[in-house]
Amino acid sequence: xxxxxxxxxxxxxxxxxxxxxxxxxxxxxxxxxxxxxxxxxxxxxxxxxxxxxxxxxxxxxxxxxxxxxxxxxxxxxxxxxxxxxxxxxxxxxxxxxxxxxxxxxxxxxxxxxxxxxxxxxxxxxxxxxxxxxxxxxxxxxxxxxxxxxxxxxxxxxxxxxxxxxxxxxxxxxxxxxxxxxxxxxxxxxxxxxxxxxxxxxxxxxxxxxxxxxxxxxxxxxxxxxxxxxxxxxxxxxxxxxxxxxxxxxxxxxxxxxxxxxxxxxxxxxxxxxxxxxxxxxxxxxxxxxxxxxxxxxxxxxxxxxxxxxxxxxxxxxxxxxxxxxxxxxxxxxxxxxxxxxxxxxxxxxxxxxxxxxxxx
Amino acid sequence: xxxxxxxxxxxxxxxxxxxxxxxxxxxxxxxxxxxxxxxxxxxxxxxxxxxxxxxxxxxxxxxxxxxxxxxxxxxxxxxxxxxxxxxxxxxxxxxxxxxxxxxxxxxxxxxxxxxxxxxxxxxxxxxxxxxxxxxxxxxxxxxxxxxxxxxxxxxxxxxxxxxxxxxxxxxxxxxxxxxxxxxxxxxxxxxxxxxxxxxxxxxxxxxxxxxxxxxxxxxxxxxxxxxxxxxxxxxxxxxxxxxxxxxxxxxxxxxxxxxxxxxxxxxxxxxxxxxxxxxxxxxxxxxxxxxxxxxxxxxxxxxxxxxxxxxxx
Numbered sequence: 316x317x318x319x320x321x322x323x324x325x326x327x328x329x330x331x332x333x334x335x336x337x338x339x340x341x342x343x344x345x346x347x348x349x350x351x352x353x354x355x356x357x358x359x360x361x362x363x364x365x366x367x368x369x370x371x372x373x374x375x376x377x378x379x380x381x382x383x384x385x386x387x388x389x390x391x392x393x394x395x396x397x398x399x400x401x402x403x404x405x406x407x408x409x410x411x412x413x414x415x416x417x418x419x420x421x422x423x424x425x426x427x428x429x430x431x432x433x434x435x436x437x438x439x440x441x442x443x444x445x446x447x448x449x450x451x452x453x454x455x456x457x458x459x460x461x462x463x464x465x466x467x468x469x470x471x472x473x474x475x476x477x478x479x480x481x482x483x484x485x486x487x488x489x490x491x492x493x494x495x496x497x498x499x500x501x502x503x504x505x506x507x508x509x510x511x512x513x514x515x516x517x518x519x520x521x522x523x524x525x526x527x528x529x530x531x532x533x534x535x536x537x538x539x540x541x542x543x544x545x546x547x548x549x550x551x552x553x554x555x556x557x558x559x560x561x562x563x564x565x566x567x568x569x570x571x572x573x574x575x576x577x578x579x580x581x582x583x584x585x586x587x588x589x590x591x592x593x594x595x596x597x598x599x600x601x602x603x604x605x606x607x608x609x610x611x612x613x614x615x616x617x618x619x620x621x622x623x624x625x626x627x628x629x630x631x632x633x634x635x636x637x638x639x640x641x642x643x644x645x646x647x648x649x650x651x652x653x654x655x656x657x658x659x660x661x662x663x664x665x666x667x668x669x670x671x672x673x674x675x
Numbered sequence: 676x677x678x679x680x681x682x683x684x685x686x687x688x689x690x691x692x693x694x695x696x697x698x699x700x701x702x703x704x705x706x707x708x709x710x711x712x713x714x715x716x717x718x719x720x721x722x723x724x725x726x727x728x729x730x731x732x733x734x735x736x737x738x739x740x741x742x743x744x745x746x747x748x749x750x751x752x753x754x755x756x757x758x759x760x761x762x763x764x765x766x767x768x769x770x771x772x773x774x775x776x777x778x779x780x781x782x783x784x785x786x787x788x789x790x791x792x793x794x795x796x797x798x799x800x801x802x803x804x805x806x807x808x809x810x811x812x813x814x815x816x817x818x819x820x821x822x823x824x825x826x827x828x829x830x831x832x833x834x835x836x837x838x839x840x841x842x843x844x845x846x847x848x849x850x851x852x853x854x855x856x857x858x859x860x861x862x863x864x865x866x867x868x869x870x871x872x873x874x875x876x877x878x879x880x881x882x883x884x885x886x887x888x889x890x891x892x893x894x895x896x897x898x899x900x901x902x903x904x905x906x907x908x909x910x911x912x913x914x915x916x917x918x919x920x921x922x923x924x925x926x927x928x929x930x931x932x933x934x935x936x937x938x939x940x941x942x943x944x945x946x947x948x949x950x951x952x953x954x955x956x957x958x959x960x961x962x963x964x965x966x967x968x969x970x971x972x973x974x975x976x977x978x979x980x981x982x983x984x985x986x987x988x
Contacts, residue, residue: 340969341976343877350871357869367770387701396976398968400915401872401922408867410703415784415866418698419772420793427795512750516757520806523761527807530854587800587858604788604860608796611859615799618761 342397349389353406356382356413363416383413434660434667436616439609440579441656441664443586450581453536454574457543458550465551475548484549490556497558497565498636511629518573519621522580526614529584532592539581546574564638567645569628575652576620583613693850693862695790703790705864708783710845713863717809719777724763731755764802769795778863788850788862801859808854812838875921876965897962898955905945905963906970912983914967917941921960934960 359379362371371379390406397403421427440447464471469486476485484496521538528534553562590606591599627648635641691707708716731752738748767775773785773793785801787793815834845851850862920937923930938956941947941963951959971981981987 340876340965340972342968342972343874346874346877353871363772368772384699387697387699390703391701396972398911398914398972398975399874399876400918402874405869405871407704408869410697410701411705411864411867412869414697414703414790415772415786418787418790418792419784420769420795420798431795509749509753512753516753519757519761523803523806524811527804530804530807530858587804591857600857600860603857604797607800607858607860608794611796611798611800611803614803 342393342399342402345389345392345396346399346402349385352382352385353389353409356386357409360409360412360416368416379413380417383410383417386410386413431612434663435612437656437659437661438664438667439612440616442609443582443613446582446585446589447578449585450535450539450578453539453581454543454546454578457540458547459543461544461547462551462554463547465548466555469552469555472548472552475544480545484552486552486555490558493553493556493558494561497561511625514628515622515625518576518625519618522577522617522621523614525577526580526584526587526610526617529581529587529610530591532585532588535581535584535588539578542577561638564641564645565632568635568641568648569624569632571645571648571652572620572627573624576617576624579613579617579620583610583617586610586613693864695786695788695862697790698792705786705862705867707851708781708863708865710851712781712783712865713845713851716775716777716781716783719780720764720775721777723776724759727759727763728756731759761803764805765798768793768798768802774866782866783863784866785861785863788856788860793861797859797861799859801855801861804855804858808841808844812841872922875918875961876968897965899947899949899951899959899962901945901947901963901966903970905947906967908945908984909967910981910983910986911971914964914971917960917964917967921957921964 355378359371359375359382362375363379368376386406387410390403390410393399393403393406461471461475465475472486478485484493521542525535525538528538549566550559550562553559586606587603587610591603594602627644631644632641635644688706691709692704693707694702694704696702735748735752739752764775768785771779774783778784785793785798787797816838841854845853850856852862856862917937920933923933934957935953938951938960941960942951974981
């Protein structure tokens with residue numbers, strides 16, 4: 316019955332004749348037709364909210380975007396043909412909730428994680444190489460400053476390295492003590508795993524601090540510089556006793572990874588600072604949001620690197636005392652990171668860039 | 676018709692409404708979450724995090740107690756505590772489409788500020804800067820003396836300025852963005868409520884008001900016919916105000932009073948010829964609503980949107 320009345324052409328209205336509601340309104344009919352879809356979407360959203368998107372069946376999962384688009388088109392239609400406020404408000408909020416489900420973060424499936432590791436992360440790091448260079452420069456500058464100052468006057472060591480961090484490795488220690496520390500660190504070797512975990516947690520926190528402070532740039536550069544100072548002061552101390560070769564053999568196996576991670580955090584922070592201070596031709600906030608995402612991905616990579624460094628530092632360093640082996644590991648890790656950040660995923664990156672250009 | 680209080684609420688609601696355009700090109704309105712909602716959600720999340728840490732400590736204590744300090748349990752605990760502290764927000768916002776337990780309780784969500792997909796990079800960025808945005812300033816504020824003993828005056832001043840700028844950032848921009856939101860390009864909005872009320876113009880949906888002896892409910896003929904002249908008096912705004920009146924909860928005194936007042940007003944304004952008895956007033960309004968809506972919707976189809984009674988016919 317609804318159908319037949321709908322097909323009748325509205326007769327021209329005679330002056331003074333009653334406008335009858337007998338003929339069903341177009342908007343009423345529209346609602347009758349589509350309401351089933353909306354209700355289905357509503358139920359699906361309730362299900363996602365209750366059990367999470369993972370618990371949907373494959374069929375429901377495929378249906379969700381379909382229903383979402385259908386409802387979105389209902390919203391557009393309703394806006395142009397219906398004056399029922401309750402209806403447009405309902406569709407608006409339903410679309411809003413469906414939008415959360417469809418365009419909220421995608422669940423990190425195995426594929427997404429693999430994609431991140433095989434090309435997104437290396438590509439992100441390649442795209443911030445100048446910031447990496449700047450962060451590394453400040454680290455090296457700090458190290459060189461401290462190195463030459465401490466070599467000149469060993470008392471300067473105490474200004475750069477705080478007592479609790481030095482843990483007995485000071486100019487007052489004998490050469491034998493210092494050497495022993497490099498090869499047989501009994502104070503920590505008993506708690507290898509715990510020690511590794513602590514190092515990871517501590518270093519990663521410092522790294523993330525460097526990242527977040529990048530918003531205002533200067534503190535990150537300072538942090539890079541002061542980290543360099545400590546490194547340089549240590550190097551000078553051991554160099555003054557002729558233990559340079561042993562020190563670097565002790566430091567580099569994990570240090571390559573750890574220092575890279577520190578520099579990476581700093582560089583990611585600098586990206587954020589740079590993006591709003593020097594936005595170029597684009598609006599500041601636009602630039603910030605785009606570069607911020609990139610920086611976030613890079614910072615996550617740095618946390619993973621800290622984890623690897625912690626494992627090497629806590630477990631490997633204390634068990635392997637053979638210096639050639641230590642250097643071999645240092646070289647191997649350096650080689651791996653150079654390959655990973657320099658070359659891994661290049662083909663995919665190029666492909667994605669070309670696809671993006673094609674879309675534009 | 677609306678009191679100053681409801682007008683004020685309406686103004687607040689308008690100020691907090693934001694339109695985003697979905698990738699399909701359809702604009703959707705959201706309501707921004709206020710600073711209070713966000714602070715509340717954050718505090719809830721911190722409490723939940725604290726509770727989880729306590730549980731972790733208890734479990735670790737049990738395991739370490741039985742296995743000794745140099746055990747995997749201890750290191751596992753340290754790593755777990757770090758992960759919990761650093762990635763709690765990231766984890767939930769990724770898994771729950773932009774909500775954390777605290778946000779869910781309060782009823783707010785993170786979305787992409789431009790209506791696109793909420794990217795993992797955005798979630799990471801907005802949450803990893805929280806350390807500098809909230810915890811570092813708070814530590815400086817509460818325990819500045821321990822963090823940096825003997826700090827010179829200018830350093831204290833600088834720290835205080837830093838704390839204020841970062842903590843109060845959400846109050847100084849129109850979208851209530853904190854620094855993390857700006858970096859991640861995100862926005863926090865209220866979770867809209869979805870209730871579909873019956874259509875007032877659909878005769879079939881208010882069948883119960885019809886005589887119980889049957890008949891054809893879908894064709895309930897309007898008792899009060901209206902002419903084009905009657906319907907040309909009002910516009911869309913008035914139609915929707917009328918809808919609001921009809922949708923107030925029936926059988927309350929306020930409803931009855933509002934119906935009576937509005938019915939009389941409309942009756943006089945459109946110069947209606949027929950007499951409307953008191954018990955028929957609601958019926959009169961419903962019929963008028965249906966006729967007016969049909970009239971305005973038809974005009975809208977021809978591209979004439981009449982916003983209110985002051986716009987031209």
